[in-house]
Amino acid sequence: MKIFDFPEGADPNVPAELGGAGFTGEGWQTNTNYEVHSSKSAEKGGGIKISFGNFPVTMALYGKGSATELNALINSLMYESLLELDENKEYFVPRLATHWQISPDGKIFRYRINPYARFADGQPVTSEDVIATYNLCSDTTLLYPEINELAGMFYKPEAESKYIIKFRVKTDSTLNTSKQTFSGWRYFLLASGAFKIYPASYIKNLTGTEYNEKFRYKYIPGSGPYLFDTLDIEKESSFVLKRRSDYWAEKEKFSKGLYNFDFIKIESVKDEMLRGERFRKGEIDVLFIYRAADWFEKMKGEEFERGLILKRAVYNFQNSGPSGICINTRIKPLDDIRVRKALNYAYNRAQFNEKLFYNSYSYTNSYFPGSIYENKNNPQTGFNLDSAANLLKEAGWTEKTSDGFLKKDGKILELKLPFLKSQERYFTIYKEDLAKIGIKLILQETDAATLGKIGLERNFQLIPMSWINPDFPSPDAMFSSEAADLPNSNNWSGMQNKEIDSLILIYNSSEDIRKRIEAIKQIDSLAVNSYHYVLGWYIPYVRIAFQNKFGYPEGILSKSNSVIGLLSIWYYDVKKAEKYWYAKDNPSEKLESGEIENKYWLSH
Template sequence: MTKNLTKSIISVLFLLLSVNFSNAEQKNNQENKKENLDRSADPYVPAELGGNGFKEIAKDLGYTTYNFTKEDLYFFGDPRAVKGGTLRHITSRFPATLRTLGQNSNYVENSTIEGLCYESLISTHPLNLDFIPVLATHWKISDDKMQFWFRINPRARFSDGMPVTADDVVATWDLLMDETILEPSSQLVYGKFDRPVAESKYIVSVKCEQLNWRNLLYFGAMSILPSHILNDLDGTDYLEEYQWKMLPGSGSYIIYDNDIVNQESFTLTRRTDYWAADDPTNKYTSNFDKIKFIVVKDNQPLEFEKFKKREQDFYTVAKARVWVEECDFEGIQNGWIQKHRIFSEKPAGTSGFAFNMRKWPFDDRRLRYAFAYLYDREKMNREMYYSEYSMMHSLWSGSVYENPNNEKVLYNPQKAVQLLRDAGYKDRNKVGWLYHEETGKVLEFDLSIGKGLAYMVTPVQQMLAEYGINMKIKFVDGTTNWKNLMERNFSVYMQSWGGLVFPNPETSLHSSLADQLNNNNISGFKSTRVDTLLDLYDVEFNQQKRVEIIREIDGIYSHAHPAAWGIARNYQRLLWWDKFGQPEYVVSRYTGDYRSIFSYWWLDPEKEARLNKAIEKGEALPVTDIDITFWPEYLKSNQ
């Protein structure tokens, strides 16, 4: 028995030793792998110029980077994600080119291709918008903030296997500045920099012509293209040779020539040799093996029918009427198709009625507020838009930039009447219009619109008329209306502007523009405090401090009330066949639409099998809450 016990003890000790040796070996392998990654640079490049050992001395050299925490990585994909499958997306047009630069490359399809197939030096954090590394591991800003340096990751590779180097950054800038690419906006943006300098294989620097925090954003966000190809091309050659084929990129997807069917489809294929595939910020993104874009030209009803026949995997519902009246068919009722309103902080833009504060009657703040109090947006939302919209109270409605203390100016005829009386409009004339008690001037003004928009303004006209204000509607074409707006020949203008993730309020709010023509300060807004804040905003490199500045600007603007706010939709209406997995937040905080599907979602084999079985047997799947409100709830708890 003693002999058997001894043998058992020896066996256990041997097992423990084996496990320990195995763990030690695994740990050594991991450390060696990490060391190899950190020591992957050209051995002839010294550490101070970006070579091996740079990471250890980067801080002493003045470089910075973003150190990701476990909490950060939650917003870079879901560990449950699996790779595989094909995602099918119908688009309404075939792009005019598959280039991501140059003439005719400004379609949304091109920007989607750019984001999936190419990479920039740095990007912005999907949660807090801080700068984060992409091709560059580190970056440095001079004390006067007029020069930047970037250290390129020695591991970075293009899809043809060539390393990404500082020369590629220079060549990309040269192409963008080449007027023969026929894209003047590129010269406008990148002309604010001197030609970059390749200080070594891995270090590139650039000088700015004027101080502005956006300089780092714009230059750092430039998608880098391969110099070993660009050096043999001028702009004209680039336009011709790469009209329908792709330059090698360093991103996670590639488009092969045989996957381009002109005017019909193009397909992106996930690269199995993507250089950063195992990085923590990329490990659970880019999950689909293929993303196929199928063209159905300008025919939304047909696109919708194809979705219902499972020829498309998801569908964005643009119209409130379709959402309410046509999205209750069998597939949705049975839970085979998920139907959701996904709320986010995607910039909603600005809508409503902008006042010309340069002249009567809206040079009087009381009249601006009176109009706003009589504009019953909530009633219009209920009766015309199926209660699908929310009320706007800010230039940056529903975003982190909105000032939470802005007054919520909603329908209140009692307040409106009091303001009108305070302004001298107490009595009506024989035909029922208010007139000023001293001047006798009737309270009336024009609103010019296109005929197709009459349904949106006629109710407002009636609301104002009930309280003695005569808003006369005039029908004009869009060109004339825009010309009148730019020349300030208007009293009130029905506006609708898109939004930016990073606000640029100077071009629409600076006092120097208020009395000039042909700019976006359409209301004639002036504020010395806002002018000061705009100057501070342009040179503030800290994102949180910029948020605070914009919130103060928003509060000042809202108090002046140069516009009667309209309605906003801080969500996307989305349908999808229930075979996908997605993170808890479903879409990115600031992108907030279907484009997040390409990066964050994945084909879930179990859900796909469950869906197929349910359809085959005619069985229902669970139907979940229609509203997904992760981001609004996050914002409330993190103000």
């Protein structure tokens, strides 16, 4: 992949005071006092094979349809931002930038780019690349409104030198109908970490449309520890990320003990049964288990008893978001809160948990479940068909057809719900319970890609959905009134509430974290009481099964994420692997299994 061979270090033509060699950092901020969650025993080498259900819709990571967990994983391994947050999400640490400055009014940010930073093709990372990335993110033809909105908060960055870049906040920038103004903390967070920097030589002068077309099936080389070669791609099947042997930050503190695998093979296996079979054969190394039945019924047998495969329930602090059924309130009769509330009363989560999920889930009664932002006073809507029927009666649904379905003004109360095969068990029960109160539910089996498409297009009445919250809540995209009408935004339900808009303004403009927490709690209460979702359930831990040939730190995963952290902090343990392969060939051999539950992060 390396094409250019620039000398190591700073350009000798750039003086120290402009970020070149000899730069002292006087008058700037930096951070060297942070911990990296990695294993002291980590060693480079080997590989890991993982599976996702669907092949990437696009490899243009700033393009339409790119907001997926798989693309977030790729983004984290191939590209870098100016700064990042530490493990506890409390302090900024260097990444592409070594130092930074924040103006007293919190509206101007300057960064000094590390002169040693290099893209995978050998080109140095400079201010020009930051500007080119910003220009791309500003282009509305990307069809990615969230990144357009972020870029729109800043003026075009200014290059003060090859290594010093300045961001200025647009004081009149608005994000939604509440006339949004962020405080310094939020602007700095976004300028520092929201933009993964691309090389200008690939994207300069490209429109969003041209970018989407040109890079739909190939990745741009980044500055991160892994690279992608189009020769390693099997369309709609698999591709490989390879560790850079010349990664510029190999010896930097922030990468100590991380990025150990020589290769990461990512396969698309849509059929869950086939994925499980391949995992048991050792053709896939790691499985994240999302269904309780799979965890309790399928993750057992000889391979587990002999320790060839390990299963772990890792308690950490994932940013769980709302899960359940999103209701499109733009469409009648779903614009009536009584109908939406009735849909909630008919959702028998207690029965699902007991009969289908082994009582392993906690109920979601918040858009921020299990976090400091959850409003504990939110209503806990339980199963009650009588209450549901009374609400429908109040809403004017009093007539019935000969087969028992409600009708009003000659129209049957009929709703459509697309679903994934794995959801059929409980949605079938839901359909039966809705029929008891006169609602006709039509279930339509589909795949994850189609669900995402119709969600973005708002082409649904009801749709199952599970969101992941960012490290810091970003209520604008899901709750703001303006986002309800923005194509491709996360406000799928059509939430429009002036009180929520005002609270978003308070959250975004406050420097006091206590006020921000309280604002989100109030937003949470208003949103839950609007019944825009039939809320479901969540688990406070990550379920994972894997071949017993890998090493990892005590917590197994990162403190606040799962698959992304795994690929960064795990390593191929040669000694474990030798025992693993020997045991595979000798059925009488057993390996050490250890405890299933890992609660390291609950005390760290």
